[in-house]
Each structure stands twice: as C-alpha cells, then as structure tokens.
Amino acid sequence: MTRTTFLLLAALCSPGVFAATVEAFEADPLTLLDAHGKSQGTLALKDAPKLPLPVLESNPNLELVQVELGGRKVWLDTMDLRLSEGKVVTTPCERLSNSQKADTRNASTIGFGSGCNKP
C-alpha cells in the first residue's frame, strides 16, 4: 500500500471527517456548547448565519456537531438542528410485498407511518 493510499484511507475513515451540512435550526435560541456538551451561552436565531452550514466535525456519542459561527468554532446539539444526513433505515423494501402500507393491508390497525418508498 502506498503512503498516499494509506493517508487517503486514513482520512476517509477518520471519525472527525463529516460531510454533512446543517439544513435548518430547530431551536430558538441556539445553545452553544463545548466539545463535552457543556453550555457556553446562547445565540438568537436572528443572529445565526445563513444555511446550509458545513459541519466541521461530529461526535456521534454525544450527538454534537461542530460548526463555525461568526468566525468562532462551536459545538451544537443535533436536537437543535436538521442535518442533511439523518438516521436511516438500511433494509431495502421495494421488492417485498410484506412492507406495503399497513393502512391498506389491515384495516383495524393504526401504524407509526405509511409504507416504504425506499429505492
């Protein structure tokens, strides 16, 4: 393995690299946090920068992302944000009749949501 390939792989596998962006703010005011999730102050939504905002780093365990606000790097709780990459369902479904809309298959049940539309 060449040095370049190794560095490329290492960069891709690094937990700090995060290609997502912040698509929307879901709280007002935003709570600014440190890397451990401790509050460092707040920011009113009217003073927030334009979206989308690149995510610089993420901490999946604490569900925090780091962004730059007004030239300052801060951490935000994902509960306050809509990210471009949310939680996903990995199971494909379109080929299976089992995943049709519950509403149409069984009239007596009320489901959590309607049927699968994944590619």
Next chain:
Amino acid sequence: MIRPMTHPRGHGIGLVFGAMACLLLAGCGTLKGADAAFMNLVGPSTQSQVQGRYLDTADVRQYYKLDPQRVTAQRLSYDGMAIPAGEIRQHNVVVIPPLQAYLQGIVTRLGKGWPGELPALQVKVIDSYGFGPSADPFGNLFVPLGMLDNVQSEDEIAAMLGHEMSHVLLHHHDRRAAFQQQNAMLTNVATSIVLAAKVADTRVDHRSDTLKFVSKDPQRTQKTVSNTVLYTALMNSFSENIWSTAWGRTQEDQADLLGADLMIKAGYAPRAASHSLQRLSDFQGKQQSLLASFATARKNALQESVQNLQVDRLVKEVGVTLNQGLTTGISAAGQYFQRSHMSPLDRDTELRQYLQRQYDGQRRARVNADGWQQLRASTAVAPSLQAYKDAYAATVALEQRQVREARLFSERALASPVRDQPGIRRAQFSVEMAEGKRREALQALQAIKDWSLASPELYDLMIAHHLLNKDPHAALAMIAQAERTLGSEELFITEKLAANQQLKDDAQVKELARKCTQYPTRKDGCKKLLPA
C-alpha cells in the same frame, strides 16, 4: 361559529345536512376529535395548539378512566371474535421469548407514566420487514422485524411503542367506526328526505274508478331528490377523502405528543423520538411539506368554507386546489388531502418544538444504546433474528430467480432455534416449490409446530391443499384452527362450504350458504359452489 350551509337551489336540504353535520361535530360520542381534524386540515398544527403537557390536558384526561365495556372488549387473543376478514392480522407472529419479554418490559415501563387506568397491552413481534409498528383496538402492539433490525437504542423502541400505545389509550380506532356510522346515518336521512318529498308531493286522484297517485309538482320533487342525492354524496365523499384522513393525521400528531410524554415520564431520552421519525422519513422517501406554497394559496378559501360548513363550496375549493396542484406539476397535490400521516420531518419539527416548550430540561438527555445492543447480540436472541433475516433473504433471492442462493439461505434459517415457526417454514415452502418439490413443500408447512402464530396466507395454503386432495376432515380441522386463531368465520367460509360439500353434509352446507350471504365479499364465491 358554525353556520348551516346554504345553497341557492336547495336551501331546505342544505339546512338539514348542515344541521346534521353540526350535530355530528358537536354531539355524537363516537365522533370525539372530529372537530380537531378540521384544524389539521386548514389551521395551525395539532402540536402547536397544545397548552402545557399533552398528558395533562382535558382532551387526554377524559380517557384516564376505562369504560367497563371497553375493558371487556380488550381481547389479547382473537379467539371467538367476529373480526371481519379485512381487519385480521396479515403477518406470521414471531416468538423469541427474551425479546418478547424485553419489549413487553418497555411497554410496562411506559404504562407506569399513564395517570389513568391502563388497558391490557401486549407486544407481538411480526414477520415483516416494514419499519413502522402498529396497534389494533384490542391492545395488540405489532412490532415488525424490520423495525428491530434498524433501531439503535431502547429509547427509540420506547418512542415507537409509546406512540402506538397512545393510539389505544386515546381510543383512536373509534374513527373508523364513527365514519361507518355517519355514512349509514346520512344515507338513512337522505332516504327519509326523498320519501318525505315524494309523499308531500303526491295526491290521490279520485276522478277515475281505480285509486291513482299523482305528482303535484314533479319538477320540484325531482329537484329535491337530486339535491338530496347530491348532498349525501358530497358529505360522504368529503368525509371519506378529506375529513377522515385529516382526522387520522391529527391522531398521529396526538400519538406523537402523548408518546413523548410517556417516554419522558419513564426516563427515556426524548431525542430518540426524533431518531425514529428521521428513520421513518428515510424509509418512506422524501415527501413534500404538507403546507407547500400551492396549498397555502388555497388555505384561506378552504378555511372560510370549513368555518361556514359550506360543503358544496368546500368541495369546489378542493377541486380548484387539486387542479392547480396538478397543472403546476406538484405531484403532492393529491396527497395533501389523502395522506394518512404528516410528513415525518414535519412531525419531527413539531415534536422538537413541543419538547423545547415543555421539556427543556429533559430534551437533551442522551440515549442509552447499550441495553438493546446487548440483547440483540445475545445468544438467546441473535441466532433467531438472523434466521428470520436469512428467510427474508431466501424470499428476495427467489424473486430474483436465484434458487440456489435461496436454498442456502433457507437451510441456514432451518438450522436455528426458530426453525419450526411459520415465517421460516414459509420461506422453505417457497424454495421447495421453486425447485418443483411439491411433497417437500407440503412437509415444510406440516413442520410448523404452532399454528396460532400463522398468517391467513399459510392457512389458505394448507386448506387448499387438503381440499385438492379430497381430505375434507383435514381441511375442516385447519379451518377450525384458523377461526380460533384469527377470530374470523368470514375468512374461510367458502372453503368450509366446499369441505362440507365433499362430506355431503347437506344440513351444514345449507347453514353455511345462509351465513355466507351475510358477507358481501364472500357470497359470490359461495354461490358458485352451490347448484343453481
């Protein structure tokens, strides 16, 4: 204030139907919550209208006390129940005892947060790779394997089960009954109006020798009849397509709110509710926001029509809205009124705002993924879950005509502790059939140990096999088991008739033929079996 609808050509009938609608909205017990559906249709979101914590509101408090009649209706088994064929469970039930106990434990923990009397609630894992759980009015909470395959924490499971429990706690299943009742009532009223108009318009002609009835004003009577038919159709169509689905969406919003309250009271992290809604959004694909610009443009006109209860105008406005949506190429236009759930991301946003308002201290709590990950990976659970995934993979392989791969997956599933459960044997049956091994396919079904777990489809296969082999006793035994398990006589009544014909039991055939006429979807099938 709601005013009766008016119509220049049918003022009287309009008044009657307007009064009917007001009555339905205001008085009828089974229609509780219908008025809130109007607000879902044209007003602010359900979540934003809630003052305080939803669990403590008067809307929810009315459900704290269990109706004694409802307690007896809370049946955990379908035994003995006359459930219509279209309403019974469709999937095989999965039994993995430690998993079952774990999920039931979550429901128990959530139930402790309910301040009222708790109905019986029972979790059933089902062999489906859909994502969303569901609940029936008997307190069964159906958890699909596809959900368990994707959620990452107990908190997330609690969010989804809390939502389903909420449907049961808030009596949401009554909506269907309410609409059936309303359709019947409107039809009856319409019939009465038509009859009354005819009677009022008729006089007896004494001039001839024979008694003769003559219409005094045939044109006017015809107009009354036409308007009555029109209003009935409009009201019922409005109810089915707009009101009922809007009401359904309101119920989903209410279940989101109560589910969040219950999970927080039980000590779970509410952010998990957001996780599950994000997954649901991914599962369903992106949907346009319900209040997209085209809908907003029509909102005021619709709102005015709804407030004045001018049904004819409302239907016209709906038509304009749909046409505008279609002509401007917005494919979501038709879905605006017919979607049973809000977009998951809209629900997520509304829920987060509710959490910020009511639970600012708790909303940042962290999920604990450890417990669920450990159970899922344990030797008591993992091999069984894997077996079902293998059976699923076998079915997928068959659909891609990869019979060899399907055989390998099926054999792996058959080496598991759940080898004799219906879902695993169903996959084996398909593989054997794909290889042309009919006898082995039958043996696969005969290896099922507990038929109380089986889906209607599996019963159907076995009953058809026995009838083809002229073994009516075996067919009747299987039908009896299906009736006990699924609680529906309707489902296999045609097959029961055929089996009794094979036995030449004329008395039973006659009795079943009589019963069969009570089931609209079955009577033609029964008729075909009977001699002319």
